[in-house]
Amino acid sequence: MRPEELRERQARDAVDIKTLEAMAEREFAVIGGRARKVNSVGKVTGSAIYTDDIVLPAMLHGKILRSPHPHARILSIDTSVAEALTGVHAVVTGRDMPVKYGIIPWTRDEEPLCVDRVRYIGDGVAAVAAVDEDTANRALDLIRVEYEEIPAFLDPESALAGGEVPIHEPGKPGRNGNITKHVRLEFGAVDELLSQSDVVIEGDYFFEGSTHTPIEPHCAIGYYDPTGKLTVWSSTQVPHYLHRELARVLDLDVARIRVVQPVVGGAFGGKSEPFDLEFCVAKLAMKCGRPVKILYTREEVFYSHRGRHPMKMKFKLGADREGHIKAVDNKILIDGGAYASFGLVTTYYSGQLLAAPYVFESYRFDSTRVYTNKPACGPKRGHGSVQPRFAFEVQLDKLAERLGIDAMELRRRNFLGEQKRTVNELRVTSNGFLQCLDAVESASSWKERQRRLPFGRGLGVAGSCYISGTNYPIYPNEMPQSAVQIQVERSGRVTVFSGASEIGQGSDSVPAYIVAEELGVPLDYVRVVSADTDLVPVDLGAYSSRETFMMGNACIHAARQLRTQVQDAVAEIWQCTPGHVGLAGGWAFDTADTARRMPISEAFNIAETKFGTLGSTGWYNTPKDVHGSYRGATIGASPAYSFTAHVAEVSVDVETGFVAVEKIWIAHDCGRALNPMLVEGQMEGSAYMGFAEALMEEQVFKTADEGRAGLHNAPSLLDYRIPTSLDTPEMQSLIIESIDPEGPYGAKEAGEGPLHPSIPAIANAIFDSVGVRMDSLPFSPPRVWRALQDVEAKNRWAAAHGLASSQSEAAAD
Amino acid sequence: MATGANVLAIVRLKVNGDEHEVGIPEHYTLLEALRYGIGLTGSKQGCDKGDCGACTVLLDGQPVLSCITPVWEAEHHEVRTVEGLASPAGLHPLQDAFEANGAAQCGFCTPGILMSAYALLQRNSAPTRADVLDALSGNLCRCTGYTKIIEAVENAAAQMQGREL
Numbered sequence: 001m002r003p004e005e006l007r008e009r010q011a012r013d014a015v016d017i018k019t020l021e022a023m024a025e026r027e028f029a030v031i032g033g034r035a036r037k038v039n040s041v042g043k044v045t046g047s048a049i050y051t052d053d054i055v056l057p058a059m060l061h062g063k064i065l066r067s068p069h070p071h072a073r074i075l076s077i078d079t080s081v082a083e084a085l086t087g088v089h090a091v092v093t094g095r096d097m098p099v100k101y102g103i104i105p106w107t108r109d110e111e112p113l114c115v116d117r118v119r120y121i122g123d124g125v126a127a128v129a130a131v132d133e134d135t136a137n138r139a140l141d142l143i144r145v146e147y148e149e150i151p152a153f154l155d156p157e158s159a160l161a162g163g164e165v166p167i168h169e170p171g172k173p174g175r176n177g178n179i180t181k182h183v184r185l186e187f188g189a190v191d192e193l194l195s196q197s198d199v200v201i202e203g204d205y206f207f208e209g210s211t212h213t214p215i216e217p218h219c220a221i222g223y224y225d226p227t228g229k230l231t232v233w234s235s236t237q238v239p240h241y242l243h244r245e246l247a248r249v250l251d252l253d254v255a256r257i258r259v260v261q262p263v264v265g266g267a268f269g270g271k272s273e274p275f276d277l278e279f280c281v282a283k284l285a286m287k288c289g290r291p292v293k294i295l296y297t298r299e300e301v302f303y304s305h306r307g308r309h310p311m312k313m314k315f316k317l318g319a320d321r322e323g324h325i326k327a328v329d330n331k332i333l334i335d336g337g338a339y340a341s342f343g344l345v346t347t348y349y350s351g352q353l354l355a356a357p358y359v360f361e362s363y364r365f366d367s368t369r370v371y372t373n374k375p376a377c378g379p380k381r382g383h384g385s386v387q388p389r390f391a392f393e394v395q396l397d398k399l400a401e402r403l404g405i406d407a408m409e410l411r412r413r414n415f416l417g418e419q420k421r422t423v424n425e426l427r428v429t430s431n432g433f434l435q436c437l438d439a440v441e442s443a444s445s446w447k448e449r450q451r452r453l454p455f456g457r458g459l460g461v462a463g464s465c466y467i468s469g470t471n472y473p474i475y476p477n478e479m480p481q482s483a484v485q486i487q488v489e490r491s492g493r494v495t496v497f498s499g500a501s502e503i504g505q506g507s508d509s510v511p512a513y514i515v516a517e518e519l520g521v522p523l524d525y526v527r528v529v530s531a532d533t534d535l536v537p538v539d540l541g542a543y544s545s546r547e548t549f550m551m552g553n554a555c556i557h558a559a560r561q562l563r564t565q566v567q568d569a570v571a572e573i574w575q576c577t578p579g580h581v582g583l584a585g586g587w588a589f590d591t592a593d594t595a596r597r598m599p600i601s602e603a604f605n606i607a608e609t610k611f612g613t614l615g616s617t618g619w620y621n622t623p624k625d626v627h628g629s630y631r632g633a634t635i636g637a638s639p640a641y642s643f644t645a646h647v648a649e650v651s652v653d654v655e656t657g658f659v660a661v662e663k664i665w666i667a668h669d670c671g672r673a674l675n676p677m678l679v680e681g682q683m684e685g686s687a688y689m690g691f692a693e694a695l696m697e698e699q700v701f702k703t704a705d706e707g708r709a710g711l712h713n714a715p716s717l718l719d720y721r722i723p724t725s726l727d728t729p730e731m732q733s734l735i736i737e738s739i740d741p742e743g744p745y746g747a748k749e750a751g752e753g754p755l756h757p758s759i760p761a762i763a764n765a766i767f768d769s770v771g772v773r774m775d776s777l778p779f780s781p782p783r784v785w786r787a788l789q790d791v792e793a794k795n796r797w798a799a800a801h802g803l804a805s806s807q808s809e810a811a812a813d
Numbered sequence: 814m815a816t817g818a819n820v821l822a823i824v825r826l827k828v829n830g831d832e833h834e835v836g837i838p839e840h841y842t843l844l845e846a847l848r849y850g851i852g853l854t855g856s857k858q859g860c861d862k863g864d865c866g867a868c869t870v871l872l873d874g875q876p877v878l879s880c881i882t883p884v885w886e887a888e889h890h891e892v893r894t895v896e897g898l899a900s901p902a903g904l905h906p907l908q909d910a911f912e913a914n915g916a917a918q919c920g921f922c923t924p925g926i927l928m929s930a931y932a933l934l935q936r937n938s939a940p941t942r943a944d945v946l947d948a949l950s951g952n953l954c955r956c957t958g959y960t961k962i963i964e965a966v967e968n969a970a971a972q973m974q975g976r977e978l
Contacts, residue, residue, distance in 0.1 A: 036912050043920025044908040044927065046855020046895035053854035134819055134838065215859040215867055215955050216921040265857070265921025266955050298860040504919030504956050677915040681961055685918065688958030717864035717953060725949040725959045 010599040014586025051219035056291040063136040067118035070373035070710030071152035082142040087135035103273035107340035112279030119338035122303030152373035167371040188362030193327040197318030205391035211307030216265020222281030238541035261531035269379040302715035306378030334369040341378035349384025352636030355422035358414035393462035393760030425628030432669030432738030436645035439667035444647040460764025464756035467638035468749040469546025480619035482550035483537035488614035492601035499539025518559035520583025545749035552744030558618025569607035646757035657785025661729040671740040671748030690758025771797025829897030844879035866952030869925035895924035916965035918956035
């Protein structure tokens with residue numbers, strides 16, 4: 001095609017002049033629209049390639065042998081018979097990779113395969129590579145491991161009490177090796193303000209653990225080529241951290257390792273650190289010179305876990321008569337499982353992230369994470385803060401009840417505001433929490449219905465806040481947290497090389513929307529290449545709700561440099577100021593006269609003629625001077641916080657204790673919705689996941705009385721119950737846009753914040769419905785039924801509904 | 814393919830209209846035959862025990878869990894997978910609606926859900942909300958909370974009214 005023909009054709013493909021005029025009038029041409037996702041058509045046609053869909057020539061299949069004991073010494077491992085089996089190409093044990101790893105550099109306590117001790121049922125001890133899966137399984141049966149069992153710590157209290165052989169060596173002699181981390185922070189005169197409070201609400205809360213259950217099990221492939229280059233394909237959400245840890249553990253040059261993240265089938269925090277299979281495929285591939293794949297079974301996904309920590313929470317809340325929060329005093333015991341994972345951060349988050357959206361006059365938290373001989377807990381969506389948020393929002397509901405203040409109004413009275421510091425000195429910029437409350441109040445007809453519905457039906461409210469990424473990376477460095485490179489081709493095609501990890505949330509789509517907005521190209525001219533360490537600049541990964549905020553800002557930074565070049569070059573031709581050159585809808589146009597325009601590729605060609613080949617680099621780094629000066633002040637510091645409010649409506653069957661959630665209204669302040677459809681998807685997915693934890697899910701283990709102490713009670717998707725389409729309530733998303741001053745076009749996170757209020761909103765709705773307080777999760781029929789047997793329940797309900805009962809207040813908490 | 818100690822068998826499968834003759838271990842499930850024997854990796858393995866529905870395919874038009882269907886049971890029957898939904902003319906209206914509504918997040922459950930939804934619309938062109946919820950109740954989705962999926966199925970049904978599947 002000749003250049004003129006190409007231009008003519010593109011002019012036909014670009015938007016017509018009327019649409020262009022309308023675009024020129026609007027603040028944004030693409031941002032804020034309900035555009036389709038990019039890179040996603042393969043997900044509806046079956047052509048998207050997930051890790052297990054990859055088949056390499058001569059590929060072998062790996063399997064990992066796992067410990068049957070919760071706590072034992074490894075006395076010996078004999079792999080000789082397995083190695084002799086026909087079809088087996090390599091066997092590795094812990095001694096082949098005796099380097100400890102861990103996502104947090106200060107708490108590296110895991111071995112790719114256990115060297116001399118196993119710490120939970122399911123801990124890996126050896127791995128094999130064989131011609132096929134069946135042969136690999138047969139080989140596992142032929143490995144002889146001699147164990148010496150050690151008393152196991154299966155609950156956090158016994159771990160805290162300590163024992164002869166702690167789960168890990170203590171960091172300092174004389175300390176209890178069962179403690180991962182203890183944090184005690186105090187802000188203001190807590191004891192004094194508690195004693196001055198008009199009302200003190202005390203409660204004991206228990207949050208049972210839960211797990212992510214992405215529908216795609218973890219999978220990894222390793223290939224070590226004859227030149228000494230290692231490639232690992234993995235269903236990870238943190239390619240960069242995996243890249244670093246592979247180099248450290250395998251003692252390889254990081255520049256000779258490539259990590260590729262194929263399409264990932266769900267993660268939710270469950271794939272946000274290195275796992276044994278990634279080291280094993282690499283080591284096995286190095287040993288036998290052939291590609292090796294390991295795909296976890298569903299049981300292995302449950303055992304690898306890293307899900308929500310069980311927490312036992314003792315909360316105290318002091319307030320004045322008007323409901324203003326004077327003091328919050330919380331003590332939390334965290335059941336961590338066998339390894340640290342993100343536990344150091346979890347311990348801080350359990351306290352740090354509670355200090356908004358409400359003003360605390362004073363605040364103290366004392367959180368201890370202990371090791372237990374169970375699968376390691378880690379970061380599940382809403383890392384570390386979902387559990388205390390549940391407890392605190394129920395505390396607030398009890399306070400409202402005690403003082404006779406409407407639960408919405410109580411929350412409004414304690415509103416922190418925008419451009420404020422929290423009691424623990426976190427910097428809050430934009431804050432749309434009040435609008436969130438207004439939105440759910442109005443949509444749910446709260447004023448007309450709460451405390452006015454018949455016995456058995458009720459409404460509850462809860463609020464929350466969450467981070468949009470963390471100001472400090474996991475390993476200390478001053479480099480950008482996120483970066484993109486943009487390449488512009490003469491045809492008008494633009495490719496964004498993005499470090500961000502697409503896990504279904506839309507981080508491949510965000511850079512396409514931004515580039516289409518800034519450079520005026522049609523959306524389908526934009527290609528996005530992401531999460532391949534050979535091709536893209538570093539981004540730290542899909543965790544802590546950081547991608548839209550950080551990669552989005554990086555992308556704007558890169559795209560605006562190109563936009564300026566294109567505007568300058570076209571302005572020169574048109575003899576106008578660069579500010580008059582608009583780019584939208586496939587056109588470069590004169591903003592004063594849209595009739596004067598050219599197809600965008602022509603504008604790019606003019607710019608390329610003037611400036612040379614078009615390309616740019618953009619990056620984002622976080623503010624580093626916006627936190628307190630106390631130890632730990634940097635943990636919880638985020639460039640921006642999202643805010644959420646939910647109202648849940650429930651009905652309770654008093655005969656069975658079965659709670660049905662009829663509807664959840666979700667209002668979420670995401671700063672600006674770059675694509676409302678994707679934001680709603682995150683809000684609904686979050687609220688669903690919170691609902692599931694509230695009513696159905698619990699990651700529990702057998703006790704000694706039940707036969708096999710430490711054995712997972714239900715490692716299948718049948719027995720570990722996650723909601724089906726029939727279980728899931730109706731949800732309504734209400735997007736609130738507070739336009740954050742530092743977010744990309746004002747955007748903040750939407751992927752994790754909206755999970756938090758589901759659980760306490762449901763708990764508070766159960767109280768409104770039947771007068772019982774559910775302080776332990778999940779709110780399963782036996783628990784609710786037992787609570788209903790308390791004869792005072794009906795009195796409490798009557799009192800709450802103004803139907804007179806003198807005993808109500810004493811019983812209220 | 815497999816060269817270990819497995820007993821191999823030749824199986825004849827008709828998938829999306831194509832006849833295949835494939836040598837696979839005789840204990841393979843239909844899902845394994847599709848993924849590892851024929852190379853149709855669109856159908857997914859999420860649990861390998863019939864709990865999650867990601868492996869749903871159609872056997873003579875009826876949705877089945879291919880991960881617990883012995884491959885022998887598919888011989889002499891018509892298998893339809895997600896790869897057989899689109900036509901040269903473009904996406905099937907269901908696929909298009911999933912795209913337009915943001916119904917696929919991670920996309921791992923999507924092939925199975927599309928097949929369940931397709932079977933629903935084949936037997937009921939105007940499903941109620943309850944019909945949709947019921948038809949999808951064997952497919953677990955962990956990303957969306959189902960809302961956008963349900964809307965997509967309803968939109969596709971509306972769009973297909975009066976049109977043959």
